[in-house]
Amino acid sequence: MDRIADIWGPRTPHPRGTVWPARVDQYLADGITESDVDRWVLSACLLCSNGCGCDIAVKDGRMVGVRGRATDVVNHGRLGPKGLYGSTAWAHSPDRLTRPLVRENGELVETDWDTAMARVTEVSRRLLDEKGPLSHGFYTSGQLFLEEYYTLAVIGKAGIGTPHMDGNTRLCTATAAASFKESFGADGQPGSYTDIEHCDAIFLYGHNMAETQTVLWSRILDRTRAADPPVIVCVDPRRTPVAAEAERTGGVHLAPRVGTNLALMNGLTRELFANGWVDEEWVARHTLGVDDLRAVVEPYTPDEVARICGVDADDLRRAARIFGTSGAVLSTVLQGFYQSHQATASAVAVHNLHLLRGLIGRPGSGILQMNGQPTAQNNRETGADGDLPGFRNWDNETHIRELAGLWNVDPLTIPHWAPPTHAMQIMSYAEEGSIGFLWISATNPAVSMPESARIRRILSGDRCFVVVQDLFLTETARLADVVLPAAGWGEKTGTFTNVNRTVHLSEQAVEPPGEARSDLDIFLAYARAMDFRDAAGEPLIRWRTAEEAFEAWREASRGRPVDYTGLSYAKLRGPTGIPWPVNEDAPEGTDRLYTDAVFPTATDYCETYGHDLLTGASVTEQEHRALRPDGRAFLKGAAWTPPHEETSDEYPLLYTTGRTVYQFHTRTKTSRSRSLNDAAPESWVELSPADAAGLGIAEGDLVRVESPRGSIEVKARVGQVMPGAVFAPFHYGSAGDDPPGQANELTMTVWDPVSKQPYFKTAACRVTKLRDGDGPAPAPTTAGSAPADAGVPPTEGGAATTSRSVPTPAYPNDPGVS
Numbered sequence: 089m090d091r092i093a094d095i096w097g098p099r100t101p102h103p104r105g106t107v108w109p110a111r112v113d114q115y116l117a118d119g120i121t122e123s124d125v126d127r128w129v130l131s132a133c134l135l136c137s138n139g140c141g142c143d144i145a146v147k148d149g150r151m152v153g154v155r156g157r158a159t160d161v162v163n164h165g166r167l168g169p170k171g172l173y174g175s176t177a178w179a180h181s182p183d184r185l186t187r188p189l190v191r192e193n194g195e196l197v198e199t200d201w202d203t204a205m206a207r208v209t210e211v212s213r214r215l216l217d218e219k220g221p222l223s224h225g226f227y228t229s230g231q232l233f234l235e236e237y238y239t240l241a242v243i244g245k246a247g248i249g250t251p252h253m254d255g256n257t258r259l260c261t262a263t264a265a266a267s268f269k270e271s272f273g274a275d276g277q278p279g280s281y282t283d284i285e286h287c288d289a290i291f292l293y294g295h296n297m298a299e300t301q302t303v304l305w306s307r308i309l310d311r312t313r314a315a316d317p318p319v320i321v322c323v324d325p326r327r328t329p330v331a332a333e334a335e336r337t338g339g340v341h342l343a344p345r346v347g348t349n350l351a352l353m354n355g356l357t358r359e360l361f362a363n364g365w366v367d368e369e370w371v372a373r374h375t376l377g378v379d380d381l382r383a384v385v386e387p388y389t390p391d392e393v394a395r396i397c398g399v400d401a402d403d404l405r406r407a408a409r410i411f412g413t414s415g416a417v418l419s420t421v422l423q424g425f426y427q428s429h430q431a432t433a434s435a436v437a438v439h440n441l442h443l444l445r446g447l448i449g450r451p452g453s454g455i456l457q458m459n460g461q462p463t464a465q466n467n468r469e470t471g472a473d474g475d476l477p478g479f480r481n482w483d484n485e486t487h488i489r490e491l492a493g494l495w496n497v498d499p500l501t502i503p504h505w506a507p508p509t510h511a512m513q514i515m516s517y518a519e520e521g522s523i524g525f526l527w528i529s530a531t532n533p534a535v536s537m538p539e540s541a542r543i544r545r546i547l548s549g550d551r552c553f554v555v556v557q558d559l560f561l562t563e564t565a566r567l568a569d570v571v572l573p574a575a576g577w578g579e580k581t582g583t584f585t586n587v588n589r590t591v592h593l594s595e596q597a598v599e600p601p602g603e604a605r606s607d608l609d610i611f612l613a614y615a616r617a618m619d620f621r622d623a624a625g626e627p628l629i630r631w632r633t634a635e636e637a638f639e640a641w642r643e644a645s646r647g648r649p650v651d652y653t654g655l656s657y658a659k660l661r662g663p664t665g666i667p668w669p670v671n672e673d674a675p676e677g678t679d680r681l682y683t684d685a686v687f688p689t690a691t692d693y694c695e696t697y698g699h700d701l702l703t704g705a706s707v708t709e710q711e712h713r714a715l716r717p718d719g720r721a722f723l724k725g726a727a728w729t730p731p732h733e734e735t736s737d738e739y740p741l742l743y744t745t746g747r748t749v750y751q752f753h754t755r756t757k758t759s760r761s762r763s764l765n766d767a768a769p770e771s772w773v774e775l776s777p778a779d780a781a782g783l784g785i786a787e788g789d790l791v792r793v794e795s796p797r798g799s800i801e802v803k804a805r806v807g808q809v810m811p812g813a814v815f816a817p818f819h820y821g822s823a824g825d826d827p828p829g830q831a832n833e834l835t836m837t838v839w840d841p842v843s844k845q846p847y848f849k850t851a852a853c854r855v856t857k858l859r860d861g862d863g864p865a866p867a868p869t870t871a872g873s874a875p876a877d878a879g880v881p882p883t884e885g886g887a888a889t890t891s892r893s894v895p896t897p898a899y900p901n902d903p904g905v906s
């Protein structure tokens with residue numbers, strides 16, 4: 089099969105309530121056959137948040153392919169195009185970083201580890217002496233392993249004592265975490281992928297799953313193409329494959345105007361009240377705030393929603409009826425809501441719909457606030473993103489004392505006098521110079537953060553010493569003072585947790601190239617060099633290996649919602665990943681949370697006391713305690729407000745960015761896979777046929793897109809986006825290119841008041857044609873970026889993209905997949 093052309097692979101439809109049939113997808117590099125493979129090594133795919141279980145093929149000390157694990161609960165053997173073609177291709181790329189680099193006379197030059205680490209620790213010690221812990225910031229990733237995040241969290245919070253820690257999870261999954269905390273008291277995905285097998289309807293809010301989690305979409309297609317399919321409702325301003333499936337299943341495609349998600353959600357919520365689709369008894373027993381919510385949504389009649397959002401009032405009514413009358417509803421949410429205006433309020437509104445109907449904790453009635461990145465969940469769990477480890481509350485003295493006891497440090501060392509500093513604020517402090525030491529690991533903010541020109545200025549300026557550790561000399565690494573070469577997936581051992589809480593062990597398959605080291609080893613080397621000590625004078629970090637770090641983390645998670653105490657590396661070497669909590673009560677893991685309708689909202693246990701969703705103002709401990717939530721979930725609402733930047737005569741179109749099927753994040757890995765890169769080699773923008781015609785633009789023409797912050801020059805795809813909107817894929821960096829083509833040149837430094845997620849999806853722009861094109865835009869034809877013009881040649885992979893579905897291999901201790 090050419091899985092570039094056939095993104096989701098062949099269908100295996102099956103009846104409701106039955107197990108998703110296994111299908112083992114495999115890809116081996118050109119010229120390699122199964123008999124050539126020396127060994128298969130346990131892992132899971134690290135190219136999106138789905139976390140598909142897989143084995144890595146090794147030959148002669150090199151990674152040469154991957155095979156899905158039939159026994160894994162996540163993917164039942166399947167892999168998507170990125171997993172198949174992108175998992176190993178980068179590893180042997182000739183431009184891998186193999187030695188540390190330091191900046192000398194303005195140039196990055198190779199050096200040895202001792203010199204590079206000495207440069208890092210000299211600046212770190214000096215700033216700690218002169219300015220204290222607030223001079224330090226750490227900006228990490230959604231792609232490290234749990235053990236690495238936890239080690240970094242302990243270094244930052246107990247070694248240095250800085251609140252300035254965050255990850256690029258702020259640009260993706262922070263809103264998922266924030267919305268869970270607001271509704272249920274703590275982070276934690278309530279639902280399960282098995283809900284797909286049991287539901288009557290699936291609502292996808294701002295979630296183009298068909299491209300962002302292709303294997304999960306296969307799982308949905310295998311239900312929608314069966315005899316008793318669920319109906320799909322899609323909320324998206326583009327006509328994506330999800331939107332097409334909504335139409336095919338008799339559901340609804342709602343395409344709200346960019347920046348109006350919350351008005352739409354308020355309209356759906358009002359319909360539940362207006363039509364008596366609320367389970368009053370369940371709501372009275374298990375929730376707080378229903379009267380306030382009813383009052384907030386009352387003005388959002390279908391006609392008013394139609395006016396604000398530009399959707400048909402009857403379509404809104406139909407979608408609400410599907411939600412209000414289906415026996416079991418699964419909801420999934422992603423960047424279309426998170427990276428948009430009023431992000432947390434919109435994500436919380438999804439919870440409200442479920443709570444009003446009591447559709448939670450039951451088969452088929454899941455909520456999946458999705459993640460973009462594969463290990464974002466672990467960053468949130470361990471506290472490398474600024475939260476405290478184990479979903480503890482920074483504002484709860486008892487939680488601080490627990491951590492201080494665990495690490496044997498003075499509680500005052502652990503920063504907890506104010507909320508943790510979020511990524512955009514860390515960049516502002518670096519801009520002002522109060523943060524003089526910024527360590528960036530496994531992420532590429534020069535491409536992924538909003539307002540790129542500003543980020544480049546901050547990272548290349550002389551106010552902040554920048555350390556970058558990565559696999560390649562990324563656009564960000566090129567601006568650093570010290571660059572540390574890191575080992576990647578398959579070159580190190582560790583665990584990570586996918587979006588539905590399933591923990592996988594990924595074992596080291598091969599040695600890293602040259603002098604590259606695992607991120608864990610790099611953090612441990614820094615801790616040793618800085619000589620961080622606990623209150624007894626013993627080394628603060630007592631672990632040396634990934635497995636020891638995992639055991640330390642297990643203790644940190646004890647008794648918390650994210651309880652790993654029943655997990656071990658030995659257990660994770662079984663046939664499947666295991667969803668947390670795993671403990672004495674649930675030794676085999678937990679498929680679905682809140683089956684007893686008891687939520688972690690007790691004042692002494694919760695992760696946050698909550699916020700006002702409109703302003704972000706914090707609820708105090710006293711206010712929270714007075715509400716006596718005691719296990720009841722919060723129903724919270726907010727009025728819609730217009731987005732920060734609206735269209736004008738100067739900038740008449742709405743600009744929105746997003747993810748596409750063949751690339752992952754800023755393409756650090758996927759651009760080095762020939763198959764993936766050839767399918768979408770350069771950036772583009774998408775216009776509706778109506779707007780393109782009005783501007784005299786045809787498929788493939790070179791256009792300039794401008795916002796008040798910058799401009800890009802790329803080819804135009806006349807495609808599926810709604811009239812009035814312009815879509816740009818966010819993956820493509822262009823440092824040094826003139827003119828620039830990266831989408832974030834145009835986005836702005838504004839964020840959601842609760843989750844602090846920047847707005848990537850609401851800005852104003854104008855588009856001008858520069859010249860006629862010499863062929864179609866470099867955009868794929870296979871999914872949401874499909875052209876309006878049927879004459880554009882289809883995206884195909886060619887000979888190098890042949891993958892196979894193979895017979896299910898025999899695994900030791902195989903209990904089968906359920």
Ligand code: SF4
Binds near residue numbers: 137138140168
């Ligand atoms: S769906 Fe995600 S995790 Fe699964 S193979 Fe594709 S990229 Fe990898």
